[in-house]
Structures are given as C-alpha cells and as structure tokens.
Amino acid sequence: MNPTPVPPHSPADVPAATATNIASPAQRLQSVLADFLDKTQAAFSLVLDRGGAILCQYGNLSGSTDNAILAALAAGSFAATKELAARLGEAEFNTLHHQGKNANILVSTVDDDAVLMTVFGPETTVGLVKFYSVGTVAYLAALLKEARTSPDSQVAVSRHDLTAVGNIFPQ
Amino acid sequence: MSIINYVNKEVQFKIVYYGPALCGKTTNLSYIHSHVADTSRGELVSLATAADRTLFFDFLPLNALIIKGFGTRFQLYTVPGQVIYNATRQLVLRSVDGVVFVADSQWDKMQENVESFRNLQDNLVLQRLDIDRIPYVLQYNKRDTPNPAPVHYMDYILNNRPVRVPSYEAVATNGQGVFATLNAISRLLLRKFVRETEETAAAGKARAEAPAVTALSGIAAGTRR
Numbered sequence: 001m002n003p004t005p006v007p008p009h010s011p012a013d014v015p016a017a018t019a020t021n022i023a024s025p026a027q028r029l030q031s032v033l034a035d036f037l038d039k040t041q042a043a044f045s046l047v048l049d050r051g052g053a054i055l056c057q058y059g060n061l062s063g064s065t066d067n068a069i070l071a072a073l074a075a076g077s078f079a080a081t082k083e084l085a086a087r088l089g090e091a092e093f094n095t096l097h098h099q100g101k102n103a104n105i106l107v108s109t110v111d112d113d114a115v116l117m118t119v120f121g122p123e124t125t126v127g128l129v130k131f132y133s134v135g136t137v138a139y140l141a142a143l144l145k146e147a148r149t150s151p152d153s154q155v156a157v158s159r160h161d162l163t164a165v166g167n168i169f170p171q
Numbered sequence: 172m173s174i175i176n177y178v179n180k181e182v183q184f185k186i187v188y189y190g191p192a193l194c195g196k197t198t199n200l201s202y203i204h205s206h207v208a209d210t211s212r213g214e215l216v217s218l219a220t221a222a223d224r225t226l227f228f229d230f231l232p233l234n235a236l237i238i239k240g241f242g243t244r245f246q247l248y249t250v251p252g253q254v255i256y257n258a259t260r261q262l263v264l265r266s267v268d269g270v271v272f273v274a275d276s277q278w279d280k281m282q283e284n285v286e287s288f289r290n291l292q293d294n295l296v297l298q299r300l301d302i303d304r305i306p307y308v309l310q311y312n313k314r315d316t317p318n319p320a321p322v323h324y325m326d327y328i329l330n331n332r333p334v335r336v337p338s339y340e341a342v343a344t345n346g347q348g349v350f351a352t353l354n355a356i357s358r359l360l361l362r363k364f365v366r367e368t369e370e371t372a373a374a375g376k377a378r379a380e381a382p383a384v385t386a387l388s389g390i391a392a393g394t395r396r
Contacts, residue, residue, distance in 0.1 A: 026177035051266020052230075052246065053174035053183040066213045068232040068244065073216070076227055079262040147177050151375065155175055155182055157368045161239040168235050168357045171206050171350045 025147035026056065032143065033058035036136040040129045042120035047140060049114055050075055055144065061119060074117045078107050095133070097126055108133045111141040173268050173364050181242040184360045185266055189291050190273035191283035192224075192252035195312040198343040199273065200231045200247055203353060206346060211235060225251040228263045237361065245357055252287070261294050269360045270307040271352055273343075274329055276319035281328060288329055302332075306359035309338040310352045315345075 023031070033045045037059050044059035046067060052075035054067055061067075082092040096107040106118045106129050116137055120129055174183045188196040197217065204215040213232035220226050229249040237243055250260040272291060274284040292302045311325050322340060330338055337355050341348025 029177055049174050049266055051174070051185055052248075053185065053266065054176050054181075055174070056176065056178040066232065068246065069214055069216055069230065072228075072230045072232075072246065072248075075265075076218070076262065079265065080227075080259075083258055083262075154371065155180055155238075155241055155368060156372055157238055157241070157365055158372075159365050159369070161241075162361060162365065163237050163239060167350070167354050168237055168361075169203070169207055169211065169233065169350060169353055171346070 025143055025150050029056045029140065029143050029147065030058050032136060032139045036118075036132055040118070040120065040132050041124040042118050042129055044119040046071060046074075046117045046119075047110065047114055047144070048075055048117060050079065050112075052076065055114060055147075059119075070117065070119075074105070074107055075115070078115055095130065097130075099126070104129075106130060106133065108137050110137045111144065114140070114144055116140060173360070174266065179242065181244055182238065182364065183244045183246060184268045184357070184364070185246045185248065186269045186271060186356055186360070187264055187267045188247065188249040188271045188273055189260070189287070190252060190312075191275060191280060191287040192254070194252060194273045194275040194280070194284075194287075195341075195343040196249040196252065196273050197223075197225055197229050199271070199310070199312075199341075199349050199352070200229050200249060202343055202346045202349045203233070203247070204231055206350075207233060224253070225249055226256075227251065227259055235357075245360075247353075254286075257290065257294070260290070261297055264294050264298055267295075267298065267300070267305070269305060269356045271310055271356050272307060272329070273310045273312050273341075274325060276311050276313045276325065277316050278318065278320050281320060281325075284325075285328055303334060306356060306363055308336055308352060308355045308359070310341045310348060311338060312341045312343050312348075314340045314347070315342045 029047065033056065037045055042059070044057070044061045046057040047055045048071040049055055052072040054071045057067055078096055081096055085091065085093045092109065094109045098105040102121055104120050104126060106120070106126060108116045110116050116133065118129055118133065175181070176183065188199055190196055200215060204212055211234050216230045217225070218227035218229070231247040233245045233247065235243045235245065248263050250263045270291065272288060295302055295305070309330055311322060313319065326338060330336060339348045339352045339355065341352060343349055
C-alpha cells in the first residue's frame with residue numbers, strides 16, 4: 001500500500017550543517033534519496049551531471065546494470081528532449097517519463113547542471129514518484145549547491161598520490 | 172573540470188573522440204573495449220543506425236586505480252561525424268574534460284579534417300570552453316591507406332597552434348596507436364586534475380591563514396597606538 005502523500009517541502013526546509021547536524025553534504029544527499037525512495041517505493045535513484053557523470057546514487061537495481069551506462073544514456077536522452085522542447089518554445093521539459101511493462105524511469109530537472117533519475121516498478125505509480133520528486137529535487141538542488149563548494153566533497157590529491165602515470169591502460 | 176561522485180569519491184573524466192565522418196572514432200573504442208583488461212572495462216554501448224553509423228554516441232566506461240584511495244573512471248564517448256548531426260555533437264560535448272581528435276590520413280579527407288576541427292572549436296565555445304585550455308591530443312588514423320598524407324603536413328594543418336599538442340599515428344583497425352592515444356589523453360587529464368586540486372588546496376590554506384595575519388596586524392596596530 002502506498003503512503004499517503006504529503007505536500008513536498010520547500011528548499012528553505014533543507015537542513016543546514018550546524019553544530020548539531022554535522023553530516024557532510026554527501027551524507028545528506030544520500031539521506032534525501034533514501035527518504036525519497038522510502039516514500040515512493042521506487043527502487044533506485046541517481047543524481048547525475050547533465051554531461052552523464054554520477055554525483056550520487058541510492059537503492060538497488062536487479063541484475064548487473066552498470067550505473068555509469070544508465071547515467072550516460074539518461075543524460076543523453078534528457079538532453080535530446082531539451083532540443084525537442086526548444087522547437088516548441090519551451091526552455092526544457094522538466095520531467096521525462098519512460099514507461100515499460102515492469103520498469104519505469106522518471107528523469108527530473110534538479111538544476112542547470114544536474115538531473116535526478118528514478119527507476120521504479122509496478123509496486124508504485126508514476127504519479128506518486130512525480131509528486132515526491134518535486135520536493136526532492138528542491139532539496140537536492142540546495143544540497144548540490146553546498147556540496148560543490150564544500151571541502152568535505154573535494155578530493156585532496158597531490159602528485160605523490162598517483163600510482164601510475166605511464167601506461168594507465170596497458171594493452 | 173572532472174566530476175566527483177560525492178558518495179564514493181570516485182573521480183570521473185569525460186573524454187570525447189571527435190573527428191570527421193568515418194575517420195575511425197568508433198573503431199578506436201571497439202579496439203579498446205576488446206583489448207583492455209576485463210577488470211578495467213565496462214560495456215561498450217553504441218547508439219548507431221542500422222548501417223552501423225553513429226547516430227548519437229558510443230560510450231565506454233573504463234576503471235583505473237591510479238590515485239591512492241580513490242577510484243577513477245574514464246568515460247569515453249564518440250560523437251557522430253556526419254555534418255548534419257552537429258546538435259548531437261554539442262550535446263555529447265557537455266562537461267567534456269578532454270578530447271581525442273581523430274583525423275583521417277587520406278589526402279581527399281584533409282578538407283573534412285580541417286572543417287571538423289573548426290567545428291570542434293566552435294562547439295567548445297558554446298560550452299564556454301577554449302580549445303587551448305582543455306587537454307586534447309591528435310590521432311592521425313588510417314596510416315595504412317595507400318599514399319597517406321605525410322605527418323608533417325597533417326601537423327601543419329591541424330597542429331599549427333601556439334601550443335603544439337601530442338599527435339599519434341594510428342591504424343585503429345589493428346590497434347596501432349590506439350592505446351598510445353588513450354594513455355596520452357588520460358595522462359594529460361590526470362596531471363591537470365592534480366594541478367588543480369593542489370592549487371585549490373593551496374588557496375584554501377592561504378585563506379585559512381589570512382584572518383590570523385590580519386588579526387595579528389590589528390593587535391600590532393593597537394599596540395602602537
């Protein structure tokens with residue numbers, strides 16, 4: 001049975017990092033996705049850069065699907081519909097729904113640089129996923145804004161950390 | 172700039188193989204896919220027409236363990252070379268970190284090589300990128316064709332910029348030069364990434380130290396009064 005929908009939150013509700021809330025942006029991003037999947041009964045969520053790189057993900061997919069391929073294809077598909085929208089005088093379509101017999105994908109705009117891809121099956125409905133995605137993408141947009149500048153989200157690497165710089169890919 | 176997966180701290184680099192139609196971009200990816208270690212490669216995905224011409228892009232993810240403590244992924248893409256698919260090339264170039272420009276060594280393809288390279292520059296500008304500021308290498312493919320254009324001539328028409336970039340002779344069908352090209356662009360991307368993270372760390376350290384210096388200056392000024 002699906003949970004009773006409640007109105008989505010606004011970005012202003014995003015919990016900020018305070019003395020009592022010291023979770024990193026990455027942890028909070030995962031927490032938002034976990035909450036989203038819990039409410040919608042969707043299987044898997046992935047936040048990706050519009051160029052196709054994965055920013056964070058949560059949940060499980062059956063089989064051995066490579067998330068990188070899902071992200072690349074979702075980014076390409078979403079980008080293509082932006083061109084379609086432009087022909088109709090729209091800046092872009094905010095959501096994109098692919099409906100299958102047992103699997104569905106909903107792709108939603110997060111911000112200018114990222115989109116949210118959600119995979120779900122017959123145990124939920126596109127309406128419910130869409131409903132909760134509205135508040136979720138607002139959360140995610142605020143958290144990504146923070147994550148992009150947070151030292152916690154950066155990789156501290158120096159040239160001494162490189163283990164191979166010759167043939168990275170030997171034949 | 173490379174993109175980092177915030178959850179698993181995996182560094183992701185996007186490399187786009189660019190060039191005129193039928194120059195061998197997809198052949199490069201196919202050869203890499205069939206000859207790189209199983210543990211390093213993902214699935215090769217091709218969005219192609221029934222005639223095997225690239226319609227949207229080819230995609231091949233590669234893993235490498237080259238940064239201590241961090242996973243590294245190189246995402247290889249090709250663009251469709253046919254002139255009419257320029258909008259698609261623009262989409263594929265989004266968030267690109269590095270480019271391999273594959274040129275066709277046949278004499279009658281020189282004009283197409285030059286036009287495609289100009290098209291690359293124009294499309295990078297649309298992404299607010301400058302060809303002189305992103306890592307790229309040149310690959311002169313199809314060196315096995317009868318009477319290919321000399322390398323110095325191809326350098327003259329494609330690599331005649333203030334900063335010359337590495338160029339590699341290749342026969343992608345048998346793998347000659349394919350891995351040399353891939354390793355070259357991967358090295359350039361790694362070096363740029365390390366340089367930028369070191370600069371970011373140095374800037375952060377300077378910012379952290381700056382208030383202390385200011386405070387000390389204030390105390391000293393107060394003392395003088």
